[in-house]
Amino acid sequence: xxxxxxxxxxxxxxxxxxxxxxxxxxxxxxxxxxxxxxxxxxxxxxxxxxxxxxxxxxxxxxxxxxxxxxxxxxxxxxxxxxxxxxxxxxxxxxxxxxxxxxxxxxxxxxxxxxxxxxxxxxxxxxxxxxxxxxxxxxxxxxxxxxxxxxxxxxxxxxxxxxxxxxxxxxxxxxxxxxxxxxxxxxxxxxxxxxxxxxxxxxxxxxxxxxxxxxxxxxxxxxxxxxxxxxxxxxxxxxxxxxxxxxxxxxxxxxxxxxxxxxxxxxxxxxxxxxxxxxxxxxxxxxxxxxxxxxxxxxxxxxxxxxxxxxxxxxxxxxxxxxxxxxxxxxxxxxxxxxxxxxxxxxxxxxxxxxxxxxxxxxxxxxxxxxxxxxxxxxxxxxxxxxxxxxxxxxxxxxxxxxxxxxxxxxxxxxxxxxxxxxxxxxxxxxxxxxxxxxxxxxxxxxxxxxxxx
Numbered sequence: 230x231x232x233x234x235x236x237x238x239x240x241x242x243x244x245x246x247x248x249x250x251x252x253x254x255x256x257x258x259x260x261x262x263x264x265x266x267x268x269x270x271x272x273x274x275x276x277x278x279x280x281x282x283x284x285x286x287x288x289x290x291x292x293x294x295x296x297x298x299x300x301x302x303x304x305x306x307x308x309x310x311x312x313x314x315x316x317x318x319x320x321x322x323x324x325x326x327x328x329x330x331x332x333x334x335x336x337x338x339x340x341x342x343x344x345x346x347x348x349x350x351x352x353x354x355x356x357x358x359x360x361x362x363x364x365x366x367x368x369x370x371x372x373x374x375x376x377x378x379x380x381x382x383x384x385x386x387x388x389x390x391x392x393x394x395x396x397x398x399x400x401x402x403x404x405x406x407x408x409x410x411x412x413x414x415x416x417x418x419x420x421x422x423x424x425x426x427x428x429x430x431x432x433x434x435x436x437x438x439x440x441x442x443x444x445x446x447x448x449x450x451x452x453x454x455x456x457x458x459x460x461x462x463x464x465x466x467x468x469x470x471x472x473x474x475x476x477x478x479x480x481x482x483x484x485x486x487x488x489x490x491x492x493x494x495x496x497x498x499x500x501x502x503x504x505x506x507x508x509x510x511x512x513x514x515x516x517x518x519x520x521x522x523x524x525x526x527x528x529x530x531x532x533x534x535x536x537x538x539x540x541x542x543x544x545x546x547x548x549x550x551x552x553x554x555x556x557x558x559x560x561x562x563x564x565x566x567x568x569x570x571x572x573x574x575x576x577x578x579x580x581x582x583x584x585x586x587x588x589x590x591x592x593x594x595x596x597x598x599x600x601x602x603x604x605x606x607x608x609x610x611x612x613x614x615x616x617x618x619x620x621x622x623x624x625x626x627x628x629x630x631x632x633x634x635x636x637x638x639x640x641x642x643x644x645x646x647x648x649x650x651x652x653x654x655x656x657x658x659x660x661x662x663x664x665x666x667x668x669x670x671x672x673x674x675x676x677x678x679x680x681x682x
């Protein structure tokens with residue numbers, strides 16, 4: 230956390246030789262989401278400043294303004310882009326003139342060496358996404374943005390119990406992630422003891438270091454496995470906070486992890502494009518609208534793809550960037566009282582939506598089966614524990630840990646899928662058993678996935 234942040238019993242934070250940006254961002258996050266009055270007006274002013282002053286610094290948008298002959302662009306004037314668009318003209322979307330070749334050289338060297346401290350000559354951090362959708366994203370973050378990100382994350386995430394702990398002793402945060410990053414190292418200080426646990430190393434080798442952890446942060450599948458391993462390990466693992474990141478947190482995992490560690494499971498929704506949402510005590514995920522403008526691209530009355538504009542980033546611009554993630558909108562204002570839009574969950578990526586044929590084999594748009602709907606159907610078949618469902622054409626394949634699903638399980642799930650298909654006026658899928666798929670321990674877990682079809 231820069232150098233040192235002293236946290237008082239009241240939850241106040243004082244600066245003590247800390248790099249600029251972090252403490253200010255932390256303090257702002259402790260108050261901005263609690264102030265409904267003027268929230269939308271503040272957002273719109275920040276977005277306008279970004280469009281007027283930061284946007285023209287990226288060649289892609291400067292050229293767009295020149296073509297239109299306009300000095301001032303509105304958000305609606307700008308095209309919706311995606312990961313492939315940005316990677317195709319990488320230097321045009323950042324304000325430092327950094328090419329994709331330069332960025333990849335640093336990022337790929339870090340991946341091979343597992344030393345993630347090197348930066349570009351100007352101090353810019355380069356990171357790679359896990360490439361869940363088949364194309365790995367590349368992100369750039371300046372030192373100032375790193376400090377601001379750290380303050381925003383801590384301000385939104387750290388619970389009062391953890392703040393009170395900081396008043397007595399250093400807070401111990403354990404991160405289980407595919408890759409380390411200077412972004413996370415920004416969190417480390419004499420008051421916050423940060424440890425990164427490499428997912429390329431077997432989880433069994435990490436368990437001995439967990440007793441005494443205050444905040445445990447890991448993907449949902451890793452948290453589930455750590456809960457299983459720590460149950461048989463010497464020492465008590467009772468963190469103050471457990472935070473699920475990087476993967477969809479499903480209800481059965483959430484219940485199991487909460488019971489094992491004795492606290493509720495919080496969530497952080499983050500992607501290459503930035504910090505997108507953080508959970509609240511009411512169990513919802515609040516979109517980070519103090520720093521993002523979110524345009525829903527609706528799939529139905531509740532599910533949508535987010536199109537995001539981050540009006541705080543100044544190095545690699547994220548402007549009307551369409552994500553493949555499917556989000557589920559929450560109904561009405563959140564009981565916690567925070568302003569802005571909230572969601573009940575991240576359902577997965579677009580290719581986590583399976584397809585069925587319409588009844589009678591009619592040609593045309595396939596019938597989508599969203600992951601949340603399928604999870605409910607699978608739950609009706611009984612407690613499967615951890616499982617995988619893959620769609621291969623018209624065939625759906627099921628595996629349960631630790632291997633091939635037995636005939637009774639396949640039959641039970643098949644019956645529930647048939648009921649679901651009838652409700653959707655679609656033909657049921659052919660459900661068969663498959664072996665447990667080989668999985669890279671550093672990759673995001675995808676319990677439901679459409680391979681083809």
